[in-house]
Amino acid sequence: MNLTTSIIGIVAYLILAPIAGGLLAGIDRRISARMQGRYGPPILQPFYDFFKLLEKEPITVNKVQDFYVNCFLIFIIITGAIFFAGGDLLLFIFTLTLASIFLVVAAFSSNSPYAQVGAERELLQMMAYEPMVLLTAIGFYMVNGSFNVSDVVTSDVMGIVYLPGIFLGFVFILTIKLRKSPFDLSLSHHGHQELVKGLSTEFSGKTLAIIELAHWYENIFLLGVVYLFIAHSAVWSPIIAVLVCLVVYFLEVLIDNNYARMKWQFAINSSWVVALTLGFVNMLVLYFIG
Amino acid sequence: MSTILFLIVFPFIVALALLVLKTDAARDIIVKVSSILIAAGSIYLAVQYFDSGGEFFEFGNETVSTFMLGIEVVLAVLIFYLGIKYKKYLASVLVAIQTPLMVWFELGTGHGITVLNNMYVDRLSIIMALIIGVIGTLICWYSIGYMKDFQKHHHEEPDRRPWFFFLMFLFLAAMFGIVFSNNLVWLYFFWEITTLCSFFLIGYTKTQEAINNSFRALIMNLLGGIGFALAIVVLGNFYGTLELNQMLALGAGISMVLPACLLAFAGITKAAQMPFNSWLLGAMVAPTPTSALLHSSTMVKAGVFLIVKLSPIxxxxxxxxxxxxxxxxxxxxxxxxxxxxxxxxxxxxxxxxxxxxxxxxxxxxxxxxxxxxxxxxxxxxxxxxxxxxxxxxxxxxxxxxxxxxxxxxxxxxxxxxxxxxxxxxxxxxxxxxxxxxxxxxxxxxxxxxxxxxxxxxxxxxxxxxxxxxxxxxxxxxxxxxxxxxxxxxxxxxxxxxxxxxxxxxxxxxxxxxxxxxxxxxxxxxxxxxxxxxxxxxxxxxxxxxxxxxxxxxxxxxxxxxSNKRIVPLYMAGVNLDDLTYRGSMQKDVTVSLxxxxxxxxxxxxxxxxxxxxxxxxxxxxxxxxxxxxxx
Known part of the structure; x- marks a missing residue:
């Protein structure tokens, strides 16, 4: 991928990702409602919510948390930009970690009991999914000999053929990343009895809108990773890849609506077991057939 | 060459001076001036040898080796005595195995082996010298203020600061010795000096805990020292060399596994790898600059330095x-x-x-x-x-x-x-x-x-x-x-x-x-x-x-x-102050996080x-x- 396509990728991402992410959230809410036997809000509801949040009275619990939240957004955008510019998958993951740390630190800085519990749980979730996320990047490297997204999408082989275990593993931890039940431990769209709004308890108005926006950006590049498993040099592959992304997202919504929240122990145990079995075995097989 | 000698000998002289001079003012000045000189020396060394791919120095003379051997024996006797005195007999036993082994070797086989190059400098030693010379001296500089506070907090104790600063600078000298020695016997000598310095630094406060932990560090590092000594014996007897560069060069052709294992074992103990990690955790009892020195620029870095040196084989x-x-x-x-x-x-x-x-x-x-x-x-x-x-x-x-x-x-x-x-x-x-x-x-x-x-x-x-x-x-x-x-x-x-x-x-x-x-x-x-x-x-x-x-x-x-209005955080009741609120039953609840x-x-x-x-x-x-x- 040359400079021009990289720049096109970044610009397209900057403009289209929030729109796509917001729509995805709207569709998510509609489908969830239908699964629960409700009619559900309009597809554009997330955007209405977003603009309404922007108009709220500007209040905060301290002078610094907005700074951290803004950094969170900036680095989430940079993470996505690295991805859609065809950049290095490991750099992409490390930048994502940095961004997430800013969100955690923002929650810690409020010194609120609920936000702090949310922050600790968020950290736990990060610890749970990090090995599998890195394994995904390593899997692509072993198949294509390169960590670059641009090399993965122009490769002659379809990733999922060699990485079925890693694909399943990634989809598993995607539930955590998308903040879906049973792993919506630190923060979820529904208030929880013991946690109030967890991580985001002390964020309001514009700050909350920024977090929402960041999540839209985030969800798009997370699905982008799913896309990588299918996309390769064949002309038809991007279409199939997008379809697979949608199916995976639907699956996540289905899981979200069918499971009660689990304890944090289950989150870390299961994610690590998945990484150790599906991920590790896939990697070993790949090494011995390669 | 003279820069290298300066880096090894000068900190040693400073150490002696600090041991003798007991006033705060004199100590402050000496530590500051010599820190600057040592840091400058290591930077000068980097500039001086920056372009060279690595240089070796013969610098051979019998007196140095004999002098080192003499010091080793004296220190061994000292450790043997301390081991008996504090009833840590294992330390005495280990030193009673290790030092006679080295003396026997050096007077016997070792004597017959000619060492071409005793010292060297390459880019890795430059990096290490910069770490020791800059970070190490910064830590010494920091210690000036810290140790004053430390003495204030422990005013009932005798003032042992001259001893402390003596050890700190001696440590730096020994570290420089490690990164510039090509002769393994010399490397071993400096290696043992760092073991002893850390032993005394960890035991600095002389509480029972400090003494126990210092002996643990000593015993574990003496074990590594025995590994080192055996490696030298094996190399001398079976491979006929005592030079690090020759050992690495030979490794390309013939199996070097046994001496490599022994040296790596020494490195593992010094770098506080499991199962020897407990000595480094025990070292926490010492004043903080000691920990900073042990953890960042000296001691453990000597361990990994040796292993990195071995990495080609x-x-x-x-x-x-x-x-x-x-x-x-x-x-x-x-x-x-x-x-x-x-x-x-x-x-x-x-x-x-x-x-x-x-x-x-x-x-x-x-x-x-x-x-x-x-x-x-x-x-x-x-x-x-x-x-x-x-x-x-x-x-x-x-x-x-x-x-x-x-x-x-x-x-x-x-x-x-x-x-x-x-x-x-x-x-x-x-x-x-x-x-x-x-x-x-x-x-x-x-x-x-x-x-x-x-x-x-x-x-x-x-x-x-x-x-x-x-x-x-x-x-x-x-x-x-x-x-x-x-x-x-x-x-x-x-x-x-x-x-x-x-x-x-x-x-x-x-x-x-x-x-x-x-x-x-x-x-x-x-x-x-x-x-x-x-x-x-x-x-x-x-x-x-x-x-x-x-x-x-x-x-x-x-x-x-931020221009936003600041509001109190949410705490399931009426906030009373930072972390207290009045709950629904009119009861004041304090939150702890x-x-x-x-x-x-x-x-x-x-x-x-x-x-x-x-x-x-x-x-x-x-x-x-x-x-x-x-x-």
């Missing part, structure tokens, strides 16, 4: 596998153990052991890219860890605790110190800082080497690392109302050093592409014939540098600038037992195979 042989397994297991188990700790110094200690484990594992793999990562880790770790230790030391003297739980809202009480600490913590695990860059390279090297056990180890270890650093950071950034600013009590020497180290932490991340291109890659090219591509392409390095600039600029521009330690998962004891058993098995199997003559 490691790899997929018995010695290499032993080294990578011990390093890998140590990295994983100590990263986990760090989660369960609330004592800041113990968290730092476990993190040190873990990072050394990673360095050791990289050196064990021995590939070009892995050694690149190992050297980068040594540099970044030295700077960042010394900063963190000294920050904790200053915090401890001002808030009266080294417990992370007591660092609640440190940002309000000691804003500058908290900022430095956060830079240090971020430097240890976050992009775009140094340690992460090295970990990135290490990860890629592990994948390329096909050692997937190590790949899994680094993935899980890194996940744990992220957890324990961030929760610490979270404690400090919490904003609490009505906190008094108490940072005006900190000595100005301490500020100077902390500021320099913080600046250095950021600076080396900015200039690391230059260090890589001009120092480390040329060094590796002299060792490895094929130059593989590095983990970080130039475009990635640019992105990292840009991110670093952003991370530095954003807080400067926007931090804490504590970090997660996950004792059931990562309990320190369990992690240590698992790690110790695993590494002991690795070591025993390796040496059993060697002795069984399988190879």
């Amino acid at each position: 490691l790899g997929w042989n018995l010695a290499g596998i032993m080294v990578m397994m011990v390093g890998g297991i140590t990295f994983l188990m100590t990263s986990f153990a760090a989660i369960s700790q609330s004592n800041a110094k113990r968290v730092l200690a476990y993190s040190t052991v873990a990072n050394l484990g990673l360095i050791v594992a990289c050196a064990g793999i021995g590939s070009y890219a892995a050694v690149w990562a190992a050297i980068m880790l040594i540099i970044f770790h030295a700077v960042t860890k010394s900063l963190l230790f000294l920050c904790v030391g200053t915090a401890e003297h001002n808030i009266g605790s080294r417990d992370i739980e007591d660092m609640d809202g440190l940002f309000g009480r000691m804003p500058r110190l908290a900022t430095f600490m956060i830079v240090g913590i971020a430097g240890m695990f976050l992009a775009p800082f140094g340690m992460l860059i090295s970990k990135w390279a290490a990860m890629k090297a592990f994948v390329d080497s096909g050692n997937f056990l190590l790949v899994m180890i680094i993935l899980f270890g890194s996940a744990a690392t992220l957890f324990y650093w961030t929760k610490w950071m979270g404690k400090m950034v919490a904003i609490m109302a009505k906190r008094e600013n108490i940072q005006s009590n900190v000595h100005k020497e301490e500020w100077l050093v902390l500021t320099s180290l913080t600046a250095l932490t950021v600076l080396i991340c900015l200039i690391f592409p230059l260090m890589s291109t001009f120092v480390i890659v040329p060094y590796l090219q002299t060792i490895y014939s094929s130059v593989a591509t590095l983990a970080l392409s130039s475009s990635n390095m640019y992105i990292m540098s840009a991110m670093l600039a952003l991370i530095v600029l954003l807080p400067l521009l926007f931090y804490g600038k 504590r970090n997660w330690y996950m004792e059931d998962y990562f309990g320190e004891k369990r992690m240590n037992i698992i790690g110790d058993i695993a590494t002991v098995v690795v070591l025993i199997v390796t040496f059993a195979l060697l002795l069984g003559g399988v190879l």
Whole structure:
């Protein structure tokens, strides 16, 4: 991928990702409602919510948390930009970690009991999914000999053929990343009895809108990773890849609506077991057939 | 050559002077002036030999060797006596095996072997010299103020500061000796001096705990010393050489597994790898500058330096596998153990052991890219860890605790110190800082080497690392109302050093592409014939540098600038103050916030037992195979 396509990728991402992410959230809410036997809000509801949040009275619990939240957004955008510019998958993951740390630190800085519990749980979730996320990047490297997204999408082989275990593993931890039940431990769209709004308890108005926006950006590049498993040099592959992304997202919504929240122990145990079995075995097989 | 001699001899003379002069004023001046001279000397050395691919110096004379042997015997007698006096007979036994062995060898076989080059300098020794000369002296500088406070806190104790500063500077001299010695017998001499210095430094306070821990450190390092001595005997008797460079050169042709294993074993003990990690944790009883010195620029770095030196003859042989397994297991188990700790110094200690484990594992793999990562880790770790230790030391003297739980809202009480600490913590695990860059390279090297056990180890270890650093950071950034600013009590020497180290932490991340291109890659090219591509392409390095600039600029521009109305936080009732509220039953409830330690998962004891058993098995199997003559 040359400079021009990289720049096109970044610009397209900057403009289209929030729109796509917001729509995805709207569709998510509609489908969830239908699964629960409700009619559900309009597809554009997330955007209405977003603009309404922007108009709220500007209040905060301290002078610094907005700074951290803004950094969170900036680095989430940079993470996505690295991805859609065809950049290095490991750099992409490390930048994502940095961004997430800013969100955690923002929650810690409020010194609120609920936000702090949310922050600790968020950290736990990060610890749970990090090995599998890195394994995904390593899997692509072993198949294509390169960590670059641009090399993965122009490769002659379809990733999922060699990485079925890693694909399943990634989809598993995607539930955590998308903040879906049973792993919506630190923060979820529904208030929880013991946690109030967890991580985001002390964020309001514009700050909350920024977090929402960041999540839209985030969800798009997370699905982008799913896309990588299918996309390769064949002309038809991007279409199939997008379809697979949608199916995976639907699956996540289905899981979200069918499971009660689990304890944090289950989150870390299961994610690590998945990484150790599906991920590790896939990697070993790949090494011995390669 | 004269610069090298200066770096070894001058700190030694300073040490003697500090032992004799007892007034504060004289000590302050001597420490400051000589610190500047030593740092300048190491920088001058770097400039002087920058372009040379490595130079060897004959510098042979019988007197030096005899003199060293004499000192060794005197020190051995001293340790033997101390072991008896404090009823630590194992130390006496070990020294009674080791020193006679060396004396017998040197007067016998060793005498007949001609050593062509006793000393050398190459780019790796330049890097090490800079670490010792700059970071080491910064720590000495910091100690001036710190030890005054320390004496004030322990005023009932006799003032042993001359002894303390004597040991600190002697340590630096010995470290310089280690990185410049090509003659293994000389290297061994300096190696033993560092063992003794750390023994006395750990026992500095002379409490029962300090004495026990100092002997533990001594015994473990003497074990390593026996390994070293045996390696010399084997090399001298079977290979007919006592020179490090010749040993490495021979390794390309014939099997060097036995001496490599023995030397690596010595390195493992000194680098506090499992099952020997407990001595470094025990070293916490000493004043904080000691810990900073042991953890960042001296002692443990001598251990990894030796193993990195050996890396060309490691790899997929018995010695290499032993080294990578011990390093890998140590990295994983100590990263986990760090989660369960609330004592800041113990968290730092476990993190040190873990990072050394990673360095050791990289050196064990021995590939070009892995050694690149190992050297980068040594540099970044030295700077960042010394900063963190000294920050904790200053915090401890001002808030009266080294417990992370007591660092609640440190940002309000000691804003500058908290900022430095956060830079240090971020430097240890976050992009775009140094340690992460090295970990990135290490990860890629592990994948390329096909050692997937190590790949899994680094993935899980890194996940744990992220957890324990961030929760610490979270404690400090919490904003609490009505906190008094108490940072005006900190000595100005301490500020100077902390500021320099913080600046250095950021600076080396900015200039690391230059260090890589001009120092480390040329060094590796002299060792490895094929130059593989590095983990970080130039475009990635640019992105990292840009991110670093952003991370530095954003807080400067926007931090804490908010016009929003400040409201109290939500606490399920009526807020009374920071962490108290009136609940629904008209009852006042006080909230306390504590970090997660996950004792059931990562309990320190369990992690240590698992790690110790695993590494002991690795070591025993390796040496059993060697002795069984399988190879």
